[in-house]
Amino acid sequence: MVASLLGYEKISRALTVQSAILTVDLNLAPKPVDIGEILVEDERVYSAASSRSVRKFDLQTRPNRSAQDMLQMAPGLIIAQHAGGGKAEQIFLRNFDADHGTDVALSVDGIPVNMVSHGHGQGYADMHFLIPDVVDG
Incomplete structure (x- = not known):
């Protein structure tokens, strides 16, 4: 008799049948299978x-x-409104204070939102004009 199973050692045994009922217990030893290289690209x-x-x-x-x-x-971006409304939010990007968007380039459909000059600083970016319901990813 020969017994084999993928992932186990093959064994061979000689059997002598002396009655109509035969029970054989087999213990197969595990054997690593080399399936070759698997490349995921x-x-x-x-x-x-x-x-x-x-x-x-x-x-x-x-x-x-x-x-x-x-x-x-966006990961790493935190926005907070401080001292009430009426101005752009405070933007924190990856643990630095980008003030009111002055240190972050914001654009909508490729058009810059940052203002050239403003009382709060150069590059002030107020996004309050944007209505979320009309944004079409």
Whole structure:
């Protein structure tokens, strides 16, 4: 008799049948199987670490009350309104204070939002004009 199973050592035994009923217990020793090389490939989209786009799926499935809610989907970006309304939010990006957007380039459909000059600083970016319901990822 020969017994074999993938992943186990093959064994051979001589059997003598003396009655109509025969029971044989076998213990097969594990044996590693060399299946060769497995290569997994994929294409990686390279982008700057400072560049991030928000997926359409995220915009459609997450409730957004304001442009600031949408911006906070970007990793490492925290937005806070301080001292009441009437001005752009305070933006913190990867643990540095970007003031009111002065140190972050914001654009909508490729058009820069940052103002050239403002009382709060050069590059002031107020996103309050953007209505989340009209954004189409």
